[in-house]
Amino acid sequence: MADPKGFLTTGKQLAERRPVDVRLRDWNEVYVERSLLPIITKQAGRCMDCGIPFCHNGCPLGNLIPEWNDLAYRDDFVGAIERLHATNNFPEFTGRLCPAPCESACVLGINQDAVTIKNVEVTIIDKAWDRGGVTPQIPERLSGKTVAVVGSGPAGLAAAQQLTRAGHTVVVYERADRIGGLLRYGIPEFKMEKRHINRRIEQMRAEGTRFRTGVHVGEDITGQQLRERFDAVVVAAGATTARDLPVPGRELKGIHQAMEYLPLANKVQEGDFVESPISAKGKHVVVIGGGDTGADCVGTAHRQGAASVTQLEIMPRPSEERPGHQPWPTMPMTYKVTSAHEEGGERIYSVNTTRFTGDEDGNVQELHLVEVEFKDGRFEPVPGTERAIPAQLVTLAMGFTGTDVKNGLVEQLGADLDARGNIARDGRFATNVDGVYVCGDAGRGQSLIVWAIAEGRSAAAAVDTYLGGKTPLPAPIRPTDRPLVV
Ligand SMILES: Cc1cc2nc3c(=O)[nH]c(=O)nc-3n(C[C@H](O)[C@H](O)[C@H](O)COP(=O)(O)OP(=O)(O)OC[C@H]3O[C@@H](n4cnc5c(N)ncnc54)[C@H](O)[C@@H]3O)c2cc1C
Ligand code: SF4
Numbered sequence: 218m219a220d221p222k223g224f225l226t227t228g229k230q231l232a233e234r235r236p237v238d239v240r241l242r243d244w245n246e247v248y249v250e251r252s253l254l255p256i257i258t259k260q261a262g263r264c265m266d267c268g269i270p271f272c273h274n275g276c277p278l279g280n281l282i283p284e285w286n287d288l289a290y291r292d293d294f295v296g297a298i299e300r301l302h303a304t305n306n307f308p309e310f311t312g313r314l315c316p317a318p319c320e321s322a323c324v325l326g327i328n329q330d331a332v333t334i335k336n337v338e339v340t341i342i343d344k345a346w347d348r349g350g351v352t353p354q355i356p357e358r359l360s361g362k363t364v365a366v367v368g369s370g371p372a373g374l375a376a377a378q379q380l381t382r383a384g385h386t387v388v389v390y391e392r393a394d395r396i397g398g399l400l401r402y403g404i405p406e407f408k409m410e411k412r413h414i415n416r417r418i419e420q421m422r423a424e425g426t427r428f429r430t431g432v433h434v435g436e437d438i439t440g441q442q443l444r445e446r447f448d449a450v451v452v453a454a455g456a457t458t459a460r461d462l463p464v465p466g467r468e469l470k471g472i473h474q475a476m477e478y479l480p481l482a483n484k485v486q487e488g489d490f491v492e493s494p495i496s497a498k499g500k501h502v503v504v505i506g507g508g509d510t511g512a513d514c515v516g517t518a519h520r521q522g523a524a525s526v527t528q529l530e531i532m533p534r535p536s537e538e539r540p541g542h543q544p545w546p547t548m549p550m551t552y553k554v555t556s557a558h559e560e561g562g563e564r565i566y567s568v569n570t571t572r573f574t575g576d577e578d579g580n581v582q583e584l585h586l587v588e589v590e591f592k593d594g595r596f597e598p599v600p601g602t603e604r605a606i607p608a609q610l611v612t613l614a615m616g617f618t619g620t621d622v623k624n625g626l627v628e629q630l631g632a633d634l635d636a637r638g639n640i641a642r643d644g645r646f647a648t649n650v651d652g653v654y655v656c657g658d659a660g661r662g663q664s665l666i667v668w669a670i671a672e673g674r675s676a677a678a679a680v681d682t683y684l685g686g687k688t689p690l691p692a693p694i695r696p697t698d699r700p701l702v703v
Contacts, residue, residue, distance in 0.1 A: 219262045227259050231336065233248070237560050257289060264325075294345065310413065370669060372455075373398065385680075385681070401414060500524055502610045533566055582609065640659050660696060
């Protein structure tokens, strides 16, 4: 145990964020660079090295949290990154972006603030990169087997890295112009700078993984062709079919899916445009959907110079404390103030959008809403609460309904879908088509980066077994594993 009294003598201290007026002037990450280093060892020392570390259970990757907390406390960051990489291919992604179910499950969280596991994680990996401690792990011998991975999000990248290191020749096909999936073209730069993806890709290239961008599997190459050319195929194509809002006025100009709006802002940061073709500059912006995608729209709109930003949510405002029906160690639904929310805007809860109205040129000008109550299993409008708010740019961030490769790749392969519109798989991530596996959001539905990495690692173990009869690769989860809920 790092510091037997750490949890008694040291209070929780979070990574410092840059002042709002400063960070709104750029797109860099919101955190003060290096701010964690002086405090991180003390924070790691709050870990109690529990006999039954529930943080392990909370983390889909089974991260060895007490072990690297102890090493970080002792300033052994070389040992800490070895333990961290043992279970997580990309801690720089999860350390920045994960909602940290491990912290919700931390034993210290029963009656105190949980250990700041995520901040320790990101410091360990950032230090490792800084001192040149992340190097390619080139396989000693090749198996002679080939694997195609469709999709380069966190699931596809994790599967590809594991399979390459196991000695297989792996080609990652990506329909977008750059590698990274939603890490690249969903999550804004201010949450994670894309340089973190770029240097991982360089490591993977050096290990032998091959990348083919701008190739839409299902159009540029068929599913059957892929299956014929490779010994195995891993489908990690995500779940990006967005839920729509079929109300009067939806056809007006200025109403966009979040995933039409956010990638363009990311492309500005990549240098593809000077200004986004869908910009919030000078506009009253309304974001429909109170989740993380909505928060990303809020932060993006503020940086683009919106006149106002309002976020709407149909559900009631969650409580700030863990609700009684979501006890430790579950991951509770609580009121969150993300960095984007700190930067301004208004959040309105328990409202539904009834229609949009526009000007004579067909541009949206107003969003009409009504307050709602949850009665008899549905949201009912509260009479007399209708009102209109200004809306010159509206983004829809209401969740996703499954994979968008149903008509191409899935049909060509003859793969089955499950009842929720995801690609069906058995307990070993295998589809009904011999040699075709599925991982990440494509099989699970829209989820989290940590689940995508865990699925990619587990699917890689299944593919390695399929190709060679056995595997030394770890399989942290089964397809049916779900977050801890009651
Ligand atoms: C805006 C937004 C913000 C989010 N923020 C967070 C967050 O902060 N933290 C968190 O944990 N999770 C977050 N998520 C969820 C998280 O990003 C996803 O769960 C995760 O990226 C899923 O990984 P994946 O590899 O399965 O799929 P994806 O990341 O969706 O990658 C799939 C890739 O496959 C490619 N592809 C699809 N079809 C084909 C084809 N036919 N041929 C070739 N390529 C194809 C796509 O172009 C894409 O690049 C967010 C999601 C969104 C939309
Ligand atoms: S549950 Fe919390 S205190 Fe216990 S080992 Fe994990 S991080 Fe440390």
